[in-house]
Amino acid sequence: MNVTIDRMECVSCGACWNICPDLFENNHCDSLSQITEPFRFCGDRAEGIIPDYLVSCALEAEHLCPVRIITISRDESG
Ligand code: SF4
Numbered sequence: 001m002n003v004t005i006d007r008m009e010c011v012s013c014g015a016c017w018n019i020c021p022d023l024f025e026n027n028h029c030d031s032l033s034q035i036t037e038p039f040r041f042c043g044d045r046a047e048g049i050i051p052d053y054l055v056s057c058a059l060e061a062e063h064l065c066p067v068r069i070i071t072i073s074r075d076e077s078g
Helices: 015-019 052-064
Strands: 002-005 024-026 033-035 044-049 070-073
Touching (some): 002 033, 015 052, 052 070
Antiparallel strands (some): 033 044
16 A cells, blocks of 8 residues: 655644554654655655555544545555
8 A cells, every 4th residue: 555645735733643653754844744764655755655564554544634635545556
C-alpha cells in the first residue's frame, strides 16, 4: 500500500503522528506532517510505502485527518 500526504494543506493537528508515529511525523522546520524516513518513496517526504504492520494505523490516520489530505492506495504492481 502507498500513502501520500498533501502537505501544503496540513493543519498540524497531530492526529496522524499520534495514532501512527512509525509512519507519520512532525517536520520540525515547517510543522507539517511528513512520512518517516524509512518509509519514504525515493526520499519524498509526502509519499511513502506502508509496511504491512502499519497498514491498520495508516488507515486510521487517513480516517482521522480533519482535512482529508492523507490518501492510501494499493500498490499497482502488487
Ligand atoms: S492528521 Fe492531517 S492535518 Fe493532522 S497533522 Fe496529520 S496530515 Fe496534518
